[in-house]
Amino acid sequence: MKIIVNAEPRDVSATDLKTALHELGFVCSAVATALNGTFVARGKREEVQLSEGDRLEVLAPMQGG
Amino acid sequence: MKVYGTEIASRLLLGTAQYPSPAVLAEAVHSSGTEIITVSLRRETADGSGAGFWESLRETGCRILPNTAGCHSVQEAVTTARMARELFGTPWIKLEVIGHSDTLQPDVFGLVEAARVLSAEGFQVFPYTTDDLVVGEKLLEAGCEVLMPWGAPIGSGQGLRNPDALRAMRAHFPDVPLIVDAGIGRPSDAAQAMELGMDAVLLNTAVAKAGDPAGMASAMALAVEAGRAGYEADPMERRDMAVPSTPVLGLAEFA
Numbered sequence A: 001m002k003i004i005v006n007a008e009p010r011d012v013s014a015t016d017l018k019t020a021l022h023e024l025g026f027v028c029s030a031v032a033t034a035l036n037g038t039f040v041a042r043g044k045r046e047e048v049q050l051s052e053g054d055r056l057e058v059l060a061p062m063q064g065g
Numbered sequence B: 001m002k003v004y005g006t007e008i009a010s011r012l013l014l015g016t017a018q019y020p021s022p023a024v025l026a027e028a029v030h031s032s033g034t035e036i037i038t039v040s041l042r043r044e045t046a047d048g049s050g051a052g053f054w055e056s057l058r059e060t061g062c063r064i065l066p067n068t069a070g071c072h073s074v075q076e077a078v079t080t081a082r083m084a085r086e087l088f089g090t091p092w093i094k095l096e097v098i099g100h101s102d103t104l105q106p107d108v109f110g111l112v113e114a115a116r117v118l119s120a121e122g123f124q125v126f127p128y129t130t131d132d133l134v135v136g137e138k139l140l141e142a143g144c145e146v147l148m149p150w151g152a153p154i155g156s157g158q159g160l161r162n163p164d165a166l167r168a169m170r171a172h173f174p175d176v177p178l179i180v181d182a183g184i185g186r187p188s189d190a191a192q193a194m195e196l197g198m199d200a201v202l203l204n205t206a207v208a209k210a211g212d213p214a215g216m217a218s219a220m221a222l223a224v225e226a227g228r229a230g231y232e233a234d235p236m237e238r239r240d241m242a243v244p245s246t247p248v249l250g251l252a253e254f255a
Helices: A019-025 B022-032 B049-060 B073-087 B108-120 B133-141 B163-172 B189-197 B211-233
Strands: A002-005 A008-011 A032-035 A037-040 A057-063 B011-016 B036-043 B062-068 B092-095 B126-130 B180-181 B200-203
Touching: A002 B211, A019 A032, A019 A057, A037 B073, A057 B049, A057 B092, B011 B022, B011 B211, B022 B049, B036 B049, B036 B073, B062 B073, B062 B092, B073 B092, B073 B108, B073 B180, B073 B211, B092 B108, B108 B126, B126 B133, B133 B163, B133 B189, B189 B200, B200 B211
Parallel strands: A002 A057, B011 B036, B011 B200, B036 B062, B092 B126, B180 B200
Antiparallel strands: A002 A008, A032 A037, A032 A057, A057 B036
């Protein structure tokens, strides 16, 4: 299915968020996720099912002021 | 200074953005003597570039104050704060809800609303706000225990645009930690903020964009310390006219 990951269209075969992250190559634990604008806690990723066209944000620590 | 029950010795908070290299950043953090550094969240690439930065942050030994920079709505700021709490493992959040992209002026209405939502969820909110007293009161009502008024627009280095307003904040909120966030350009600006009775100064660009960031970090630390010591020593009142400092009594008459 096609989803939008950090504004880029991507194809994933996984149906849950945890597996999809792995499939997309986000293997590092230092990321936080939001699906369609809503925060998804690390422990909830396995329960969250993805749907066609979902917008996923995967964020990491970055320099800031 | 005590914020949210945490005793902080250094009154200088430092941002981590715009340094020429990670090594220069580390050097500046060290020279500043800061105990609190601000960080952000941005889109991760699949190569895991964020992890290296996170590791270097941990090596500084500083407390992490994540921000919601770039958020223009309550929903964006709240979501970012929740993500930051998980990622950095801290309830602290430097809450920014930006009203204008050119002035980066806080949207104080959204700020108060977001502060209320986050405080209710157990966050310890450091709100980036204006120097407006009523907004300050609303933020305290919303659960904030610290206020971070701007000195001038973010990254402008203009110094304190409205020192009188900051003085009024100090008088109006005698027991609330006040941290000037944004607008500091030079050590004298930082010293001025501290002389006004601000509890601390948060700056980034002034150090990161200096020719010698580590040197400027150390200059800022000295300025903050000097300004604070000056405030505590209770400066004299300003006078309109000259008053001789040398005694007039016993002055010789030669005419």
